Amino acid sequence: MTCRAVITGVGHYLPERVVTNSEFEARLDTTDEWIRTRSGIERRHFAAENETTSDLATHAARAALADAGRAPDDIDAIVLATSTPDLTFPSAATMVQSALGMTRGFAFDVQAVCAGFVYALANANALIVSGQASRVLVLGAETFSRIMDWSDRSTCVLFGDGAGAVVLEAQEGQGTSDDRGILSTDLHSDGRYRDLLYVDGGVSTRNTGHLRMQGNQVFRHAVEKLAATAEAALDKAGLSSSDVDWVVPHQANIRIIKGTAKKMGLSMNNVVVTVQDHGNTSAASIPLALSVGRARGQIKPGDLLVSEAIGGGLAWGAVVLRW
Template sequence: MIRSVIRGSGSALPARAVSNAELAKTVDTSDDWIVERTGIRNRYIADDSETTASLATDAARAALVAAGIEASDIDLIVLATATPDQTFPATATIVQNALGCNGGIAFDVAAVCSGFLYALGTADSMLRTGMAKRALVIGAETFSRLMDWEDRTTCVLFGDGAGAIVLEAVEGDDAGAGIIATKLHADGAHNELLYVDGGPSTTGTVGKLRMRGREVFRHAVVNLASVLNEALEEAGLTAADIDWVVPHQANARILDATARKLGLPAEKVIVTVDQHANTSAASVPLAFDVGIRDGRIKPGDLVMFEAMGGGFTWGACLARM
């Protein structure tokens, strides 16, 4: 059988870090208010020279170095983003050209905060069916471009960044490293709970993010716990077998509530929401790279990735390192 094995990871953040205290100078908010409700203490905001593509390219280069793989060896790039550099072509093609690995497959995936899970599942399927041998899977966002900076309930929650992993198709067995199970879902009935009020086909503008936070929270805890159990069931494992959960970094309360619902100890959850805020499709690979580079996630560990975002979309992916 063929398994998609994670060979390396990388991440990139804008140069400018913005603390809650700095944000409170221009937004009607405070450090205490933000921390109590979200756990966020800091976020990174891209300047005019930093784009989704540039952050994605930097994260991809770091992942290639970690994997010991040349860009020329990559024949598939799947990039998850809700904030592309252009309406078209795909931001993945910009990254491909910057890396110098032109000629392979490159495209974007739009599933907002679940985008990295959708991209990972898509790349895994393509590797296992032989369409490609080595892939870059990237989540990259400049979500600050979508913020209404007069809406304190949303603008304090988000930041910019990118994360990437290198996947390689390897012949192995059920006990080996690689992606074991992926489960993805969507339910378009909840569009009005989390969306952007613009687009080229409707308003001709980019639009701003709108969210009904309490309703999103309620759906997130239920959906995430359910999809994690689906992935575990497919793999024939239980929550107790998981070494690490790498969740979408939306809100510390959601992370805590989901862990409790699954009976997972908090120390098994990689948390970076305090450092990066919600970076949408970038948050899972960013958190994963932090866990890899600080030595918590080790070879042989069983890692569960999970996320939920606007749409609603949600998913989980179980992988052996």
């Protein structure tokens, strides 16, 4: 028998405020058509002034726990992917732990920007397979609206806030690709490309900073690296693109999503797309898409999923799992 980390619950949370493309037209040299054409984004959500990343994550966590039929103290660990934590420390994960009333286990953050949720899933999977945890709450949550340069039309129109969560539980499998749960992971990073996507400030620079991106260069790297990591993860699981029921990608840009699907030889009919409604929510985008895709009736028990993401670092990776 083989231990597998199986998703038993999923949930998400979006802030109440919805920001349409037209809101940017009044203060930027941009149009709704320009934004839609280049990104596929029609609207996004922004957190309220008093809402923090851990607040968003806590809402998503409660939804996932309810979906799994679990109480907070059933959970052994929380792994939260974010690049926009409430504070420098402690981790946002421990804040969620406290807000849930969870009095046992451990919690920590993972920072791999838009690839954060893939990294978090890989870490949670390792905790379960190694026997260090039986149930792990895995979160992606961001308030990217806090780090936008509102004069930069090439970036500020692309991002939104939100959170998504899954409950992973240890279950026995047969050790084949027919098992439910995470079947393989594939992670990469290359710090030589740091300047393509970064925030120009931080604690040790004593400057909060704003997000900076060389969009054309990021696009060039994204399609190639996302398709390659997805195919590598599938190969590790003894599978191929033809076995995939759904690609649930990082929701950054519709052109990247389409380009990656084409490179993998897959139809867009096999891709869960939410970028039009949420924008790029960084580490939150994949769990948001998982939750929405399941709610739409797209993702069903037994379906084979591959999720891939790339973010600042550059950091990228993929996860193959059976729902």
